[in-house]
Amino acid sequence: MVSPLEKDTVAAARIESMDAVLARILAAGTWLSCALIAAGLVYTAIADVIQSDAAAMLAGPLLVRSGIAAVIVLPVVRVAAMAVMFARNRELRFFAVALSVLVIIAVGLAIGIGWHAHVQG
């Protein structure tokens, strides 16, 4: 039989390990996306100075765009990671809450893009 105090201690330890994992994901993701943007900007500046051909000039903006995409995806990855950790800890109601956030984002993306296509069409 597990006492309420032991339950609290186990729950607190889980929150702490979740905090540490989320901190690592967010720090690494920010570094990666900023590095992509910085690399793209430096590449563009160099390509501009040495007056590269048109194909080479496209690589810089592509890197910057990948970095921007990484920035936008990062918080969604964070929510997905939380969902996985809640599921592993058998905290199914919090898993459902995290899943709802992902569903709202996905539905919004579908409606937002669909609506735009409808208006454009």
Add this chain to the structure above:
Amino acid sequence: MNVSMALWLLLASLAASALGGMLGMASGIFIVPLLTLFGHFDLRTAIGASIVSVIACSCGGAASYLRARLTNVRLAIVLEVATTAGALSGVLLSGWIPERILFAIFAVVLAVSAYQMGIKRRDLSNSASAPGDMRSQDGWLKSRLHSAYPDTQAGVEVSYRIHRLRLGMTLMYGAGLISALLGIGSGVLKIPAMDSALRLPIKVSSATSNFMIGVTAAASAGVYFARGEIATAIAGPVALGSVVGAVLGAKLLMKVPGESIRVLFVIVLLLLAIQMGCSALGVSVTGSA
């Protein structure tokens, strides 16, 4: 992509973000006026660039708060249901709202932010003996959101409990909506929601709010990005400058006297509110076409 323009955007957003960071403020509220009033960019382009920088700053700052155990991640994920739903309403509304109205809403948000900065935030939280003691009084969800944080100065663990969750969720829906419409972190609604409705300790409030801003902004930024409404040449340098600026600002926070900067910021916010208000009325103040 114009190199000199990219450099201007990088340095301007770095400065705005560093100044904001000195007061623990997100830079979003300065980026849009900076781009529209001084860079003469279109309002929607500015909002697209700003929303990306808001996510980058949130993610960049979140790690240190998490390591300090100040973020209430369970409360954050519950409130994110409301903020992301609000953000989606904002995205759907954004196409319908005329630019002048957006300028007017921005002016109001700036004026309210100036007021909030003018009056000091009050800590309405009430510490309690242990979260376990209060569980019987609350429902399933609320009882699992009470938590504790380490007060490093006093060297003790401070327990706190959550109040008025429904009111907090309602305000958070509004915060998500404003965030998507204006491309800002919308601390203007998050501060009353966190401090007054939920009654979180200020350190927990700041950390949890920062943690949530990224997901809220990503919900709308994803749609803007997929629709091709985020200009790479502007959003890239602005995001990079903002993240570097936020890091510098947080370091400067320890070294500069807070009170004089607070007064300066109130004045800057009010001036920006007037300028954005003039844009709403179609009056140009900075000489743009």
